[in-house]
Amino acid sequence: MDKVIVITGGGRGIGAATAVLAAQQGYRICINYQADEQAALAVLEQVRALGAQAIAVRADVSIEDEVISLFNRVDAELGRVTALVNNAGTVGHKSRLDEMSEFRILKVLKTNVLAPMLCAKQAVLRMSPRHGGQGGSIVNVSSAAARLGSPNEYIDYASSKGALDTFTLGLSKEVAGEGIRVNAVRPGYIFTDFHALSGDADRVSKLESAIPMGRGGRPDEVAEAIIWLLSDKASYSTGSIIDLAGGR
Template sequence: MTSHVDDRPVTIVTGGGRGIGRAIAERLAADGHDLLLTWRERLDEAEAVAEHCRAAGARVELLQLDLADLDRVADVVPEAVRRFGRVTGLVNNAGITGRIGPFLEGSIEESELVFRINVLAPMALCRAAIAHMATDLGGAGGSIVNISSGAATHGAPNTYIPYAASKAALNIMTTGLAKEFGPVGVRVNTVSPGTTRTEIHAAAGRPNAPDERAGNIPMRRPGEPHEIAGAVAYLLSDDASYTSGADILIAGGK
Protein backbone atom coordinates (compact mmCIF):
# COMPACT_ATOMS: atom_id res chain seq x y z
CA MET A 1 0.00 0.00 0.00
CA THR A 2 1.28 3.49 -0.85
CA SER A 3 1.60 5.74 2.20
CA HIS A 4 0.59 9.38 2.37
CA VAL A 5 4.28 10.31 2.52
CA ASP A 6 4.96 8.37 -0.69
CA ASP A 7 2.28 10.43 -2.47
CA ARG A 8 3.95 13.76 -1.68
CA PRO A 9 6.05 15.43 -4.37
CA VAL A 10 9.77 15.70 -3.59
CA THR A 11 11.45 18.80 -4.97
CA ILE A 12 15.05 20.02 -5.00
CA VAL A 13 15.52 23.79 -4.72
CA THR A 14 19.02 25.14 -5.17
CA GLY A 15 19.84 28.24 -3.17
CA GLY A 16 16.86 27.57 -0.95
CA GLY A 17 18.16 29.41 2.10
CA ARG A 18 17.31 32.99 1.22
CA GLY A 19 15.78 35.38 -1.29
CA ILE A 20 13.72 33.89 -4.10
CA GLY A 21 14.85 30.39 -3.13
CA ARG A 22 13.47 30.83 0.36
CA ALA A 23 10.15 32.10 -0.97
CA ILE A 24 9.94 29.14 -3.35
CA ALA A 25 10.71 26.65 -0.58
CA GLU A 26 8.12 28.09 1.77
CA ARG A 27 5.45 28.19 -0.94
CA LEU A 28 6.15 24.61 -2.01
CA ALA A 29 6.05 23.40 1.59
CA ALA A 30 2.65 25.03 1.97
CA ASP A 31 1.55 23.26 -1.23
CA GLY A 32 2.52 19.85 0.12
CA HIS A 33 6.04 19.28 -1.20
CA ASP A 34 8.88 17.61 0.65
CA LEU A 35 12.13 19.43 -0.02
CA LEU A 36 15.85 19.12 -0.41
CA LEU A 37 17.28 22.62 -0.13
CA THR A 38 20.86 23.43 -1.07
CA TRP A 39 22.77 26.26 0.55
CA ARG A 40 26.32 27.56 0.18
CA GLU A 41 26.83 29.79 3.20
CA ARG A 42 24.88 31.12 6.22
CA LEU A 43 23.65 27.84 7.62
CA ASP A 44 21.56 29.64 10.23
CA GLU A 45 19.34 31.12 7.51
CA ALA A 46 18.97 27.79 5.74
CA GLU A 47 18.00 26.13 9.01
CA ALA A 48 15.40 28.83 9.65
CA VAL A 49 13.84 28.14 6.25
CA ALA A 50 13.87 24.41 6.95
CA GLU A 51 12.10 24.88 10.26
CA HIS A 52 9.47 27.11 8.68
CA CYS A 53 8.82 24.50 6.00
CA ARG A 54 8.69 21.67 8.54
CA ALA A 55 6.10 23.63 10.50
CA ALA A 56 3.98 23.52 7.33
CA GLY A 57 4.21 19.72 7.33
CA ALA A 58 7.10 19.18 4.93
CA ARG A 59 9.99 16.80 5.30
CA VAL A 60 13.07 18.92 4.67
CA GLU A 61 16.72 18.04 4.15
CA LEU A 62 19.56 20.55 3.81
CA LEU A 63 22.63 20.03 1.66
CA GLN A 64 25.60 22.38 1.55
CA LEU A 65 26.64 22.95 -2.05
CA ASP A 66 28.99 25.16 -4.03
CA LEU A 67 27.55 25.18 -7.54
CA ALA A 68 30.98 25.90 -8.97
CA ASP A 69 31.98 22.35 -7.97
CA LEU A 70 30.39 20.42 -10.83
CA ASP A 71 31.45 17.02 -9.48
CA ARG A 72 29.56 17.79 -6.28
CA VAL A 73 26.60 19.12 -8.25
CA ALA A 74 26.28 15.80 -10.07
CA ASP A 75 25.71 14.06 -6.73
CA VAL A 76 22.76 16.20 -5.63
CA VAL A 77 19.94 14.27 -7.32
CA PRO A 78 21.27 10.84 -6.24
CA GLU A 79 21.61 12.19 -2.71
CA ALA A 80 18.01 13.43 -2.73
CA VAL A 81 16.84 10.02 -3.98
CA ARG A 82 18.82 8.35 -1.21
CA ARG A 83 17.19 10.55 1.43
CA PHE A 84 13.62 10.62 0.09
CA GLY A 85 13.33 7.61 -2.20
CA ARG A 86 12.54 9.66 -5.31
CA VAL A 87 12.62 13.13 -6.85
CA THR A 88 9.64 14.59 -8.72
CA GLY A 89 10.75 18.20 -9.15
CA LEU A 90 13.86 20.35 -9.57
CA VAL A 91 14.11 24.13 -9.27
CA ASN A 92 17.39 25.55 -10.56
CA ASN A 93 17.23 28.77 -8.59
CA ALA A 94 20.74 29.58 -7.35
CA GLY A 95 22.89 31.85 -9.48
CA ILE A 96 25.20 34.85 -9.53
CA THR A 97 25.28 38.07 -11.56
CA GLY A 98 28.95 39.02 -11.44
CA ARG A 99 29.82 42.61 -10.69
CA ILE A 100 27.48 45.26 -12.01
CA GLY A 101 29.21 47.57 -14.46
CA PRO A 102 30.26 48.25 -18.07
CA PHE A 103 31.20 45.26 -20.20
CA LEU A 104 34.83 46.30 -20.71
CA GLU A 105 35.42 46.53 -16.97
CA GLY A 106 34.61 42.86 -16.43
CA SER A 107 36.95 39.91 -16.74
CA ILE A 108 36.81 36.63 -18.61
CA GLU A 109 37.56 34.83 -15.35
CA GLU A 110 34.47 36.27 -13.67
CA SER A 111 32.35 35.54 -16.74
CA GLU A 112 33.59 31.96 -16.73
CA LEU A 113 32.41 31.59 -13.12
CA VAL A 114 29.02 33.11 -14.01
CA PHE A 115 28.55 30.54 -16.77
CA ARG A 116 29.79 27.70 -14.57
CA ILE A 117 27.23 28.48 -11.87
CA ASN A 118 24.34 29.74 -14.01
CA VAL A 119 24.54 27.31 -16.94
CA LEU A 120 26.80 24.30 -16.38
CA ALA A 121 25.55 23.56 -12.85
CA PRO A 122 21.86 23.61 -13.92
CA MET A 123 22.82 21.50 -16.94
CA ALA A 124 24.41 18.89 -14.67
CA LEU A 125 21.40 18.93 -12.35
CA CYS A 126 18.96 18.62 -15.26
CA ARG A 127 20.92 15.70 -16.65
CA ALA A 128 20.77 13.84 -13.34
CA ALA A 129 17.12 14.73 -12.70
CA ILE A 130 15.98 13.65 -16.16
CA ALA A 131 17.89 10.37 -15.89
CA HIS A 132 15.89 9.70 -12.71
CA MET A 133 12.51 10.98 -13.96
CA ALA A 134 12.30 9.84 -17.60
CA THR A 135 9.72 7.11 -18.12
CA ASP A 136 11.82 5.33 -20.75
CA LEU A 137 14.52 4.92 -18.10
CA GLY A 138 12.16 3.56 -15.48
CA GLY A 139 11.14 6.86 -13.90
CA ALA A 140 7.70 8.24 -13.16
CA GLY A 141 8.05 11.60 -14.90
CA GLY A 142 8.65 14.96 -13.29
CA SER A 143 8.96 18.71 -13.66
CA ILE A 144 11.94 21.07 -13.86
CA VAL A 145 11.79 24.83 -13.42
CA ASN A 146 14.80 26.96 -14.34
CA ILE A 147 14.98 30.44 -12.85
CA SER A 148 16.19 32.76 -15.57
CA SER A 149 15.93 36.55 -15.84
CA GLY A 150 14.28 39.24 -17.88
CA ALA A 151 17.85 40.31 -18.69
CA ALA A 152 18.08 37.34 -21.06
CA THR A 153 15.87 39.16 -23.55
CA HIS A 154 17.28 42.72 -23.33
CA GLY A 155 20.98 42.00 -22.79
CA ALA A 156 21.55 44.21 -19.71
CA PRO A 157 23.90 46.72 -21.38
CA ASN A 158 26.10 48.68 -18.97
CA THR A 159 25.01 46.36 -16.19
CA TYR A 160 25.87 42.66 -16.53
CA ILE A 161 25.98 41.41 -20.10
CA PRO A 162 27.68 38.09 -19.18
CA TYR A 163 24.89 37.38 -16.69
CA ALA A 164 22.25 38.14 -19.34
CA ALA A 165 24.06 35.85 -21.78
CA SER A 166 24.15 33.05 -19.21
CA LYS A 167 20.41 33.35 -18.64
CA ALA A 168 19.75 33.36 -22.39
CA ALA A 169 21.69 30.10 -22.54
CA LEU A 170 19.51 28.72 -19.72
CA ASN A 171 16.39 29.70 -21.67
CA ILE A 172 17.44 27.87 -24.81
CA MET A 173 18.44 24.84 -22.76
CA THR A 174 14.92 24.82 -21.34
CA THR A 175 13.47 24.87 -24.86
CA GLY A 176 15.62 21.98 -26.02
CA LEU A 177 15.02 19.84 -22.94
CA ALA A 178 11.26 20.39 -23.11
CA LYS A 179 11.20 19.15 -26.70
CA GLU A 180 13.55 16.21 -26.18
CA PHE A 181 12.08 14.89 -22.94
CA GLY A 182 8.40 15.77 -23.20
CA PRO A 183 7.73 12.36 -24.80
CA VAL A 184 9.13 10.62 -21.71
CA GLY A 185 7.17 12.50 -19.07
CA VAL A 186 9.49 15.35 -18.10
CA ARG A 187 8.21 18.93 -18.30
CA VAL A 188 10.80 21.73 -18.36
CA ASN A 189 9.89 25.41 -18.00
CA THR A 190 11.44 28.75 -17.13
CA VAL A 191 10.46 31.57 -14.80
CA SER A 192 12.13 34.90 -15.63
CA PRO A 193 12.01 37.50 -12.86
CA GLY A 194 12.61 41.14 -13.58
CA THR A 195 14.22 43.32 -10.94
CA THR A 196 13.35 41.71 -7.62
CA ARG A 197 14.16 42.81 -4.09
CA THR A 198 16.87 40.31 -3.03
CA GLU A 199 20.46 40.36 -1.81
CA ILE A 200 21.83 39.44 -5.24
CA HIS A 201 22.17 43.14 -6.03
CA ALA A 202 24.28 43.82 -2.96
CA ALA A 203 26.53 40.91 -3.89
CA ALA A 204 26.98 42.52 -7.31
CA GLY A 205 28.00 45.84 -5.72
CA ARG A 206 24.77 47.83 -6.01
CA PRO A 207 22.46 47.13 -3.04
CA ASN A 208 19.96 49.84 -3.98
CA ALA A 209 19.53 48.63 -7.57
CA PRO A 210 15.90 47.47 -7.18
CA ASP A 211 14.68 50.89 -6.06
CA GLU A 212 16.96 52.71 -8.52
CA ARG A 213 15.34 50.82 -11.40
CA ALA A 214 11.76 51.22 -10.21
CA GLY A 215 11.10 54.28 -12.37
CA ASN A 216 11.74 52.27 -15.53
CA ILE A 217 9.29 49.52 -14.57
CA PRO A 218 5.67 50.06 -15.68
CA MET A 219 4.38 49.04 -12.25
CA ARG A 220 6.91 51.47 -10.70
CA ARG A 221 8.30 49.01 -8.18
CA PRO A 222 10.59 45.99 -7.98
CA GLY A 223 9.13 42.54 -7.50
CA GLU A 224 9.09 40.61 -4.25
CA PRO A 225 10.35 37.03 -3.89
CA HIS A 226 6.91 35.60 -3.10
CA GLU A 227 5.64 36.92 -6.44
CA ILE A 228 8.17 34.70 -8.20
CA ALA A 229 7.41 31.70 -6.01
CA GLY A 230 3.78 31.56 -7.14
CA ALA A 231 4.76 30.96 -10.76
CA VAL A 232 7.19 28.21 -9.76
CA ALA A 233 4.51 26.52 -7.66
CA TYR A 234 2.14 26.61 -10.63
CA LEU A 235 4.66 25.04 -13.00
CA LEU A 236 5.31 22.20 -10.55
CA SER A 237 1.61 21.57 -9.99
CA ASP A 238 -0.92 19.41 -11.78
CA ASP A 239 -2.51 22.63 -13.09
CA ALA A 240 0.49 22.91 -15.42
CA SER A 241 0.28 19.31 -16.66
CA TYR A 242 0.20 20.49 -20.31
CA THR A 243 2.74 23.28 -19.88
CA SER A 244 6.29 22.65 -21.07
CA GLY A 245 8.83 24.84 -22.82
CA ALA A 246 7.18 27.97 -21.42
CA ASP A 247 8.89 31.07 -20.04
CA ILE A 248 6.85 33.06 -17.53
CA LEU A 249 8.13 36.64 -17.36
CA ILE A 250 7.45 38.30 -14.00
CA ALA A 251 8.77 41.82 -14.46
CA GLY A 252 6.06 44.30 -13.60
CA GLY A 253 5.19 44.86 -17.26
CA LYS A 254 8.73 45.57 -18.46
Protein backbone atom coordinates (compact mmCIF):
# COMPACT_ATOMS: atom_id res chain seq x y z
CA MET A 1 0.00 0.00 0.00
CA ASP A 2 1.31 3.45 -0.91
CA LYS A 3 2.20 5.58 2.11
CA VAL A 4 0.61 9.03 1.99
CA ILE A 5 1.08 11.39 4.95
CA VAL A 6 -0.52 14.70 5.91
CA ILE A 7 1.46 16.76 8.40
CA THR A 8 -0.31 19.82 9.79
CA GLY A 9 1.98 22.65 10.76
CA GLY A 10 4.59 20.97 8.60
CA GLY A 11 6.62 24.05 7.79
CA ARG A 12 8.46 24.34 11.10
CA GLY A 13 9.86 22.59 14.13
CA ILE A 14 8.59 19.09 14.85
CA GLY A 15 6.40 19.06 11.74
CA ALA A 16 9.32 19.90 9.44
CA ALA A 17 11.54 17.28 11.09
CA THR A 18 8.77 14.70 10.67
CA ALA A 19 8.45 15.57 6.97
CA VAL A 20 12.16 14.97 6.43
CA LEU A 21 12.06 11.58 8.16
CA ALA A 22 8.89 10.66 6.26
CA ALA A 23 10.67 11.43 3.01
CA GLN A 24 13.47 9.05 4.00
CA GLN A 25 10.87 6.36 4.72
CA GLY A 26 9.22 6.59 1.29
CA TYR A 27 6.09 8.54 2.10
CA ARG A 28 4.27 10.83 -0.28
CA ILE A 29 3.99 14.00 1.76
CA CYS A 30 1.54 16.86 2.20
CA ILE A 31 3.05 19.73 4.17
CA ASN A 32 0.22 21.83 5.55
CA TYR A 33 0.82 25.39 6.69
CA GLN A 34 -1.32 28.38 7.57
CA ALA A 35 0.80 31.52 7.22
CA ASP A 36 4.52 30.98 6.65
CA GLU A 37 4.65 29.97 3.00
CA GLN A 38 8.40 30.55 2.74
CA ALA A 39 9.14 28.07 5.52
CA ALA A 40 6.77 25.46 4.07
CA LEU A 41 8.31 25.78 0.60
CA ALA A 42 11.79 25.36 2.10
CA VAL A 43 10.72 22.07 3.70
CA LEU A 44 9.02 21.06 0.45
CA GLU A 45 12.28 21.61 -1.43
CA GLN A 46 14.16 19.59 1.17
CA VAL A 47 11.87 16.55 1.01
CA ARG A 48 11.74 16.62 -2.77
CA ALA A 49 15.54 16.62 -2.81
CA LEU A 50 15.30 13.36 -0.85
CA GLY A 51 13.19 11.91 -3.65
CA ALA A 52 9.75 12.28 -2.11
CA GLN A 53 6.64 13.19 -4.06
CA ALA A 54 5.32 16.13 -2.03
CA ILE A 55 3.03 19.15 -2.01
CA ALA A 56 2.59 22.12 0.31
CA VAL A 57 -0.98 23.23 0.99
CA ARG A 58 -2.11 26.36 2.81
CA ALA A 59 -5.13 25.73 5.05
CA ASP A 60 -6.44 26.84 8.43
CA VAL A 61 -7.13 23.41 9.86
CA SER A 62 -9.53 24.78 12.47
CA ILE A 63 -12.01 25.55 9.65
CA GLU A 64 -13.79 22.48 8.30
CA ASP A 65 -14.23 23.72 4.72
CA GLU A 66 -10.47 24.34 4.47
CA VAL A 67 -9.72 20.90 5.95
CA ILE A 68 -12.00 19.27 3.38
CA SER A 69 -10.26 21.16 0.57
CA LEU A 70 -6.86 20.13 1.98
CA PHE A 71 -7.70 16.43 1.98
CA ASN A 72 -9.35 16.66 -1.45
CA ARG A 73 -6.08 18.02 -2.85
CA VAL A 74 -4.20 15.16 -1.25
CA ASP A 75 -6.64 12.70 -2.84
CA ALA A 76 -6.09 14.25 -6.26
CA GLU A 77 -2.32 14.78 -6.15
CA LEU A 78 -0.91 12.13 -3.80
CA GLY A 79 -3.60 9.51 -3.27
CA ARG A 80 -5.65 8.29 -0.32
CA VAL A 81 -4.09 9.32 3.00
CA THR A 82 -2.68 6.52 5.15
CA ALA A 83 -1.00 8.62 7.87
CA LEU A 84 -1.91 11.84 9.64
CA VAL A 85 0.23 13.86 12.03
CA ASN A 86 -1.78 16.48 13.92
CA ASN A 87 1.11 18.80 14.69
CA ALA A 88 -0.30 22.31 14.17
CA GLY A 89 -0.65 24.14 17.47
CA THR A 90 -0.53 27.52 19.12
CA VAL A 91 0.05 29.09 22.53
CA GLY A 92 -0.46 32.54 24.01
CA HIS A 93 1.92 34.71 26.00
CA LYS A 94 2.70 33.70 29.56
CA SER A 95 -0.37 34.69 31.60
CA ARG A 96 -2.59 33.79 34.51
CA LEU A 97 -6.17 32.74 33.76
CA ASP A 98 -7.52 36.02 35.14
CA GLU A 99 -5.48 37.87 32.51
CA MET A 100 -6.66 35.80 29.53
CA SER A 101 -9.23 37.05 27.03
CA GLU A 102 -12.03 34.95 25.60
CA PHE A 103 -10.50 35.47 22.15
CA ARG A 104 -7.16 34.03 23.25
CA ILE A 105 -8.73 30.97 24.90
CA LEU A 106 -10.95 30.26 21.90
CA LYS A 107 -8.01 30.56 19.49
CA VAL A 108 -5.99 28.05 21.52
CA LEU A 109 -8.89 25.60 21.77
CA LYS A 110 -9.77 25.88 18.07
CA THR A 111 -6.20 25.29 16.94
CA ASN A 112 -5.20 22.63 19.47
CA VAL A 113 -8.45 20.69 19.90
CA LEU A 114 -10.94 21.39 17.12
CA ALA A 115 -8.38 21.26 14.31
CA PRO A 116 -7.02 17.78 15.16
CA MET A 117 -10.58 16.48 15.42
CA LEU A 118 -11.54 17.90 12.03
CA CYS A 119 -8.41 16.50 10.39
CA ALA A 120 -8.84 13.10 12.03
CA LYS A 121 -12.44 13.03 10.77
CA GLN A 122 -11.26 13.43 7.18
CA ALA A 123 -8.53 10.86 7.71
CA VAL A 124 -10.99 8.29 9.10
CA LEU A 125 -13.27 8.92 6.11
CA ARG A 126 -10.39 7.73 3.94
CA MET A 127 -8.77 5.09 6.15
CA SER A 128 -11.77 3.16 7.44
CA PRO A 129 -13.03 0.08 5.54
CA ARG A 130 -16.48 1.57 6.13
CA HIS A 131 -15.51 4.18 3.53
CA GLY A 132 -13.41 2.02 1.22
CA GLY A 133 -10.14 2.44 3.08
CA GLN A 134 -7.53 -0.08 4.14
CA GLY A 135 -6.59 1.30 7.56
CA GLY A 136 -4.00 3.83 8.61
CA SER A 137 -2.34 5.60 11.49
CA ILE A 138 -2.84 8.93 13.26
CA VAL A 139 -0.39 10.58 15.64
CA ASN A 140 -1.41 13.61 17.69
CA VAL A 141 1.28 15.96 18.98
CA SER A 142 0.33 16.74 22.56
CA SER A 143 2.56 18.25 25.26
CA ALA A 144 3.96 17.48 28.68
CA ALA A 145 1.89 20.51 29.72
CA ALA A 146 -1.16 18.23 29.59
CA ARG A 147 -0.01 16.48 32.77
CA LEU A 148 1.86 19.41 34.38
CA GLY A 149 -0.91 22.00 34.00
CA SER A 150 1.38 24.98 33.29
CA PRO A 151 0.17 27.18 36.18
CA ASN A 152 1.04 30.88 35.88
CA GLU A 153 2.12 30.26 32.28
CA TYR A 154 -0.66 29.06 29.98
CA ILE A 155 -3.21 26.76 31.52
CA ASP A 156 -5.38 27.23 28.44
CA TYR A 157 -2.69 25.55 26.34
CA ALA A 158 -2.20 22.79 28.93
CA SER A 159 -5.96 22.20 29.03
CA SER A 160 -6.15 21.98 25.25
CA LYS A 161 -3.44 19.33 25.21
CA GLY A 162 -5.22 17.44 27.97
CA ALA A 163 -8.27 17.40 25.73
CA LEU A 164 -6.12 16.14 22.86
CA ASP A 165 -4.89 13.26 25.03
CA THR A 166 -8.49 12.31 25.82
CA PHE A 167 -9.41 12.53 22.15
CA THR A 168 -6.48 10.24 21.32
CA LEU A 169 -7.71 7.61 23.78
CA GLY A 170 -11.34 7.81 22.69
CA LEU A 171 -10.72 7.72 18.96
CA SER A 172 -8.19 4.91 19.31
CA LYS A 173 -10.89 2.70 20.81
CA GLU A 174 -13.54 3.86 18.35
CA VAL A 175 -11.59 2.82 15.25
CA ALA A 176 -9.32 0.05 16.56
CA GLY A 177 -11.44 -2.62 14.86
CA GLU A 178 -11.15 -0.80 11.53
CA GLY A 179 -7.38 -1.07 11.13
CA ILE A 180 -6.74 2.51 12.26
CA ARG A 181 -4.26 3.17 15.05
CA VAL A 182 -4.33 6.43 17.01
CA ASN A 183 -1.45 7.43 19.28
CA ALA A 184 0.17 10.59 20.62
CA VAL A 185 3.54 12.00 21.57
CA ARG A 186 3.93 14.40 24.49
CA PRO A 187 7.04 16.58 24.00
CA GLY A 188 8.50 18.74 26.73
CA TYR A 189 10.99 21.56 26.19
CA ILE A 190 12.05 21.20 22.54
CA PHE A 191 14.29 23.64 20.67
CA THR A 192 11.86 25.11 18.11
CA ASP A 193 10.61 28.58 17.28
CA PHE A 194 7.23 27.63 18.82
CA HIS A 195 8.32 29.22 22.10
CA ALA A 196 8.45 32.65 20.45
CA LEU A 197 4.63 32.49 20.40
CA SER A 198 4.67 32.57 24.21
CA GLY A 199 6.84 35.67 24.18
CA ASP A 200 10.09 33.93 25.17
CA ALA A 201 12.07 32.54 22.25
CA ASP A 202 14.90 31.46 24.58
CA ARG A 203 12.63 29.64 27.02
CA VAL A 204 14.15 26.18 26.55
CA SER A 205 17.71 27.38 27.18
CA LYS A 206 16.61 29.21 30.33
CA LEU A 207 14.83 26.16 31.75
CA GLU A 208 17.23 23.38 30.77
CA SER A 209 18.64 23.09 34.28
CA ALA A 210 15.21 22.00 35.57
CA ILE A 211 15.08 19.04 33.18
CA PRO A 212 16.35 15.78 34.73
CA MET A 213 18.36 15.00 31.59
CA GLY A 214 19.87 18.47 31.74
CA ARG A 215 19.06 19.55 28.21
CA GLY A 216 16.25 20.51 25.88
CA GLY A 217 15.12 18.15 23.15
CA ARG A 218 15.56 18.33 19.39
CA PRO A 219 12.71 18.26 16.86
CA ASP A 220 14.19 15.17 15.18
CA GLU A 221 14.02 13.26 18.47
CA VAL A 222 10.27 13.82 18.56
CA ALA A 223 9.95 13.07 14.85
CA GLU A 224 11.62 9.70 15.33
CA ALA A 225 8.89 8.70 17.80
CA ILE A 226 6.16 9.97 15.49
CA ILE A 227 7.47 8.02 12.50
CA TRP A 228 7.85 4.90 14.65
CA LEU A 229 4.24 5.15 15.84
CA LEU A 230 3.05 5.57 12.25
CA SER A 231 5.02 2.53 11.08
CA ASP A 232 4.26 -1.18 11.11
CA LYS A 233 6.91 -1.52 13.83
CA ALA A 234 4.26 -0.09 16.19
CA SER A 235 1.53 -2.33 14.80
CA TYR A 236 0.20 -3.32 18.24
CA SER A 237 0.23 0.18 19.67
CA THR A 238 -2.95 2.23 19.80
CA GLY A 239 -4.14 4.65 22.46
CA SER A 240 -0.52 5.08 23.58
CA ILE A 241 1.00 8.38 24.63
CA ILE A 242 4.79 8.61 24.55
CA ASP A 243 6.40 11.20 26.82
CA LEU A 244 9.42 12.93 25.26
CA ALA A 245 10.31 15.39 27.98
CA GLY A 246 13.76 14.45 29.23
CA GLY A 247 12.34 13.02 32.44
CA ARG A 248 10.03 15.90 33.39
